[in-house]
Structures are given as structure tokens and as C-alpha cells.
Amino acid sequence: MTTPPAALTTIDATGRRKWVYPAAIHGQFMRWRKGIGYFVIAVFFVMPWIKIGGMQSILIEIPQRRFTIFGHLFWPQDVFYLVFLLVGLAMALFFFTALAGRVWCGWLCPQTVFMEEVFRKIEEWMEGGHLTRRRLDAAPWTLGKVARKVLKHALFLLFSALVSNTFLAYFVGTETLLTWMTRSPADHWTAFLFMVAILAAFYFDFAWFREQFCVVLCPYARFQAVLTDSHTIQVGYDLVRGEPRGKVGEAPGDCINCFKCVAVCPTGIDIRDGYQLECIGCARCIDACDEIMESVQRPKGLVRYDSLARLQGEKTAYLRPRVLIYSVLLVALVVAFFWGVGTRPLVALTVIRPPGDPYALLPDGRISNHFSLMLFNKAPDRRQFRINLDGPLSADLVTAANPVFLEGGEHRRIDVFVNVPRPEVNGGRAPIHFKITRIIQEEVPLTDYEATFLAPGP
Numbered sequence: 001m002t003t004p005p006a007a008l009t010t011i012d013a014t015g016r017r018k019w020v021y022p023a024a025i026h027g028q029f030m031r032w033r034k035g036i037g038y039f040v041i042a043v044f045f046v047m048p049w050i051k052i053g054g055m056q057s058i059l060i061e062i063p064q065r066r067f068t069i070f071g072h073l074f075w076p077q078d079v080f081y082l083v084f085l086l087v088g089l090a091m092a093l094f095f096f097t098a099l100a101g102r103v104w105c106g107w108l109c110p111q112t113v114f115m116e117e118v119f120r121k122i123e124e125w126m127e128g129g130h131l132t133r134r135r136l137d138a139a140p141w142t143l144g145k146v147a148r149k150v151l152k153h154a155l156f157l158l159f160s161a162l163v164s165n166t167f168l169a170y171f172v173g174t175e176t177l178l179t180w181m182t183r184s185p186a187d188h189w190t191a192f193l194f195m196v197a198i199l200a201a202f203y204f205d206f207a208w209f210r211e212q213f214c215v216v217l218c219p220y221a222r223f224q225a226v227l228t229d230s231h232t233i234q235v236g237y238d239l240v241r242g243e244p245r246g247k248v249g250e251a252p253g254d255c256i257n258c259f260k261c262v263a264v265c266p267t268g269i270d271i272r273d274g275y276q277l278e279c280i281g282c283a284r285c286i287d288a289c290d291e292i293m294e295s296v297q298r299p300k301g302l303v304r305y306d307s308l309a310r311l312q313g314e315k316t317a318y319l320r321p322r323v324l325i326y327s328v329l330l331v332a333l334v335v336a337f338f339w340g341v342g343t344r345p346l347v348a349l350t351v352i353r354p355p356g357d358p359y360a361l362l363p364d365g366r367i368s369n370h371f372s373l374m375l376f377n378k379a380p381d382r383r384q385f386r387i388n389l390d391g392p393l394s395a396d397l398v399t400a401a402n403p404v405f406l407e408g409g410e411h412r413r414i415d416v417f418v419n420v421p422r423p424e425v426n427g428g429r430a431p432i433h434f435k436i437t438r439i440i441q442e443e444v445p446l447t448d449y450e451a452t453f454l455a456p457g458p
């Protein structure tokens, strides 16, 4: 059995980068990947322009500390729900990795999708196939080579600018972005420099860094080994069928050692060396090998999606403890998130006691307590709220304005006085409930808060 190389295949013995020139490949997996890739790109570009309930579908406004996700507005007070969402997404990644390896990396990750469906295509268009590109890079600089390189990098920069501006729209909103685009950068230096930094990062990544992002930077590649096991479905080489490898008629194994699977690999590895950290599960080697198997009239699937267990002649166990645990946790988190978002009150209330005397005696013999109500309208629109007292005391609420109008996202401090006949608080303290109702046609109860009413001791 072959073993994976001890060093990265994209770094030579002196530590210098070895440029990868993956050959183009066509096949059933490439057709599906192309369709999915174009869908991911379309979602990325279109999503900021879609409005749900009058709000941008996804908007992360960091200075305002609010997030809009599919028509729902979240504030720092809602971080609880976002934790469910983020942990749920992480759990989804764990679940799919345990089940199907790096399916995210090879099929959905923007790094792979933009690289293969946009930047690699531009490069092939400008400089030709992998052998022509390799020859061009090795050739001395001529006017023709300069022209090709300049044009290619101009297109890279243009697409990077499109991506960076769209990326910015997720943070500032499409209206603000359009306004900025029609004005001088001097009017919004911070945002402009942010956009330029993203553009430069995208350009650097796709023009030069490329597969090194997956190989040396992405943390997911580092911990995938602990998420997978021998029953995980991954891209693998059938050693039993393929070895001993050799030319047709010279070796009994099915692998004819043509190196086509290596030639198409975007991370430059040989899948026959076993499962490796650099493998992003893109399935290019499957299509490449299937094409060869077809041409030598041997069954396809020498390189295929399968579990290590099956490649070694055992059965694949799909329902394993880790898959079951991840799926239960995933379902629980998804249910908790949607239940929480569906039932959360769109108003937040906090009650505090201002400094000073805890109570006052009124001339009519009642006792008065001063409270400050911090009321926050978490909804995006202007709403009308009423502050009510809900027993057990027969208390009287005095405030400057009730009901209260609050704009979408507005916080307001409202001072209220609660007056209670003394006999009702003979024990020195008693609970009172503040209730907030929303006034539409009729009042709708939203939230309540229990506070303590203080009085002189018995």
C-alpha cells in the first residue's frame, strides 16, 4: 500500500511554492459541480438585493449592532438565538463531514466555487489549457505574454471588485452602497478602504494564494480528521482493484498509471497515496479516472466516492454513533432556533430603581416608588405600547406618557411612579408586575417584569 507523502506536494524541497496547473476535465461530477457552483455564485450576488418584509434579506450592521436574517431583526439582546444559529451551522458541518467528508469544501465553499467557476475559467480563456499555461509561465517575457497577463489580471481585478462591493452590501445595505458608488470615496473613506482591502484580499487569494488557502490556512481542513472515520464517504482510490498498477497488459491491476487523476487535481496530490489533508473532495479525479477506464474498457469507479471500509472490502455503516449524535444535536438546535425566533417578544423591558430614597410617603397616606423602565422596540417598524401594572397590589401607575410610541429599534427610558395604599405593603416589600402590551386594534400582551415594591417595615 502506498503512503501519503510526508511533505506538501505544492512545496518543493527548498520550501518554494510549486505552481499547480490542473488540467481541465469534463464528466458527470463536473457538470453537477458547475450547476451548483453557478447557483452559489448567483445566491451570493442576488441575496443582498432581495427584500423580505421591507428589509434586506441578510444585513449585518456592525456599528448599529443589529443583524437582519430573512426578515427577522436581531439585536445584541438576541445573541442567544444567534448562538443557536451558529452552533447549528457548525453542527451541520460536523454532521455532513462525518457522513460525506469534505463535501462542503469541494462543492459549496466560495473559495472552491469562485476559483473553479470564475478565476480558473478566466485563466483558461486568456492563457489556454494547462500545458500551454505552464509553457507560457516558463517562456521569456514578450509583448504577447505581457498582454495576456495584463488582460487576465485586469479581469481578475474586475471580478474581485464585483465580489468586494457585493460583500460590502451585506454590511452596509444595497441603498448605502449605491449611494457611495455614485459619490467620491472622500465622502466615505472608511468604507472605501474596507472595500479596497476586501478587493485586494480576494485578488491576492484567487490570483496567487489559491489552493494554499485550503492547504495551509483553512482551519476546517485541520480538524476534519477527528470528524471522519473509516465509514465516512470520501473520494478514494480502490487499491484492491487498482494494484499492482501498470500499463495495459503489463500489470494485473486496473490502474494504468496514466497520472490523469493527478493532472486534474487542483491541490496537486495523488489520490492513490490515500486520504490526504490537501484533498478537498472535489471529485475531479473521479471524472478523470472514469474517462480513462472507459477508454481502456474497464469498469468505472476505480476512483470513486466510497468509504475506506468498503474500499477495503467491508460494509459501510451509515448509522454510526457520531452521525446519530450530530444529527440529534442538529435537529435540536434547529428546532430551538426556530421556536425561539418564532416566540421571542419584539419588545424588551428592563426595570431599574433610580438612586435615592427607595420610597416616598404621599400626603394621602399612600406609598410611592420610583422606577425607570428601559423599553426597547426590537421590531423594525414604529409601534405603540402601553405600560400596565398587573397585581397583586391595587397599585396606581403614574407616568408622563402612556401609551408610548417607539420607532423601530428605539430604546427609551420611561420614569414611572407606583403608588400603593400602605396597608397592602405592611411587610415592607411586595412584588409588582409591569406588563407591556402592544396596541394595534386591541392590546396584545408582549412581556412582563416582576419588581419589588418597598415600604417602611412593619
Ligand code: SF4
Residues within 6 Å of the ligand: 235, 261, 264, 265, 266, 267, 268, 269, 270, 271, 278, 279, 280, 281, 282, 283, 284, 285, 286
Ligand atoms: S484528490 Fe481528487 S477529490 Fe481530492 S482534491 Fe484532488 S482531484 Fe479533488
Ligand code: SF4
Residues within 6 Å of the ligand: 237, 242, 254, 255, 256, 257, 258, 259, 260, 261, 262, 272, 288, 289, 292, 302, 303
Ligand atoms: S486516472 Fe485512474 S488509471 Fe490513471 S493513474 Fe489515476 S487511478 Fe490510475
